[in-house]
Amino acid sequence: MNPKEDFCACRIIHEERIKKARDMALAATEIDRMAELFKAFADSSRLRILWALRQGEMCVCDLAALLRVSESAVSHQLRLLRTLHLVSNRRDGVVLYYRLNDEHIEQLLQVALIHGRE
Amino acid sequence: MNPKEDFCACRIIHEERIKKARDMALAATEIDRMAELFKAFADSSRLRILWALRQGEMCVCDLAALLRVSESAVSHQLRLLRTLHLVSNRRDGVVLYYRLNDEHIEQLLQVALIHGRE
DNA sequence: TGAATATATGAATAATTTTTCATATAATAA
DNA sequence: TTATTATATGAAAAATTATTCATATATTCA
Numbered sequence: 001m002n003p004k005e006d007f008c009a010c011r012i013i014h015e016e017r018i019k020k021a022r023d024m025a026l027a028a029t030e031i032d033r034m035a036e037l038f039k040a041f042a043d044s045s046r047l048r049i050l051w052a053l054r055q056g057e058m059c060v061c062d063l064a065a066l067l068r069v070s071e072s073a074v075s076h077q078l079r080l081l082r083t084l085h086l087v088s089n090r091r092d093g094v095v096l097y098y099r100l101n102d103e104h105i106e107q108l109l110q111v112a113l114i115h116g117r118e
Numbered sequence: 119m120n121p122k123e124d125f126c127a128c129r130i131i132h133e134e135r136i137k138k139a140r141d142m143a144l145a146a147t148e149i150d151r152m153a154e155l156f157k158a159f160a161d162s163s164r165l166r167i168l169w170a171l172r173q174g175e176m177c178v179c180d181l182a183a184l185l186r187v188s189e190s191a192v193s194h195q196l197r198l199l200r201t202l203h204l205v206s207n208r209r210d211g212v213v214l215y216y217r218l219n220d221e222h223i224e225q226l227l228q229v230a231l232i233h234g235r236e
Numbered sequence: 237t238g239a240a241t242a243t244a245t246g247a248a249t250a251a252t253t254t255t256t257c258a259t260a261t262a263a264t265a266a
Numbered sequence: 267t268t269a270t271t272a273t274a275t276g277a278a279a280a281a282t283t284a285t286t287c288a289t290a291t292a293t294t295c296a
Contacts (some may be wrong), residue, residue: 116148177272
């Protein structure tokens with residue numbers, strides 16, 4: 001079977017459904033952007049960081065102590081979250097304080113939490 | 119540095135913030151369940167499957183043709199979505215029709231899409 | 237200026253996830 | 267019953283992601 005071709009080994013294929021799905025499909029870039037966003041939430045360390053930051057800014061050191069992981073690991077995770085504009089930081093002397101950057105974060109967390117509890 | 123210990127190499131640590139974050143932290147099982155859910159959305163193949171199923175049920179073969187990937191790959195992805203109760207299926211003879219199982223899916227997709235477009 | 241420290245980062249390793257390939261299962265048709 | 271076919275699945279291979287370790291950077295303080 002060659003997935004590159006627009007056919008399928010099966011006989012039972014629903015042309016109209018596939019056409020309809022193609023018509024309303026999102027552009028690849030949009031799918032990729034969504035996947036990137038969900039990936040940011042798809043890791044327990046990052047989820048705990050995001051959840052913790054809901055109640056106020058914290059420095060890298062605080063987050064490392066909270067999660068009980070190395071500061072380097074937290075810093076790498078924060079970089080990913082920063083790259084996706086989910087968090088931003090503010091420097092006060094030598095310390096960087098991180099905060100949530102976006103109301104959508106809270107929405108996604110809440111929907112996921114409710115989903116899990118049902 | 120030993121991440122297992124409740125301390126941090128840094129001097130500047132905000133005890134109250136960490137305590138507050140600990141107090142409102144989610145249980146590990148809840149974090150894990152949320153991470154699992156987000157993982158399901160954190161892959162472009164699965165996102166495209168979920169997006170396609172919004173407009174009606176499709177069989178494995180349809181989805182493979184739509185995504186242009188092997189039926190085996192789609193089937194593995196569907197198993198994951200099934201395990202998380204995000205999709206369910208209905209058998210009609212030899213064909214299995216898959217459908218979305220949950221209104222939260224639509225909500226998560228929409229929030230993520232809007233987020234990406236802003 | 238030099239030492240100390242909070243954080244960042246590249247590269248390597250470890251861990252996890254996705255896809256493929258081969259084969260199995262379940263339903264239908266002959 | 268046997269052949270066919272749509273889908274499922276285990277195990278291996280390929281790809282991706284997280285963490286660690288070593289080191290770099292930026293800021294403060296002496």
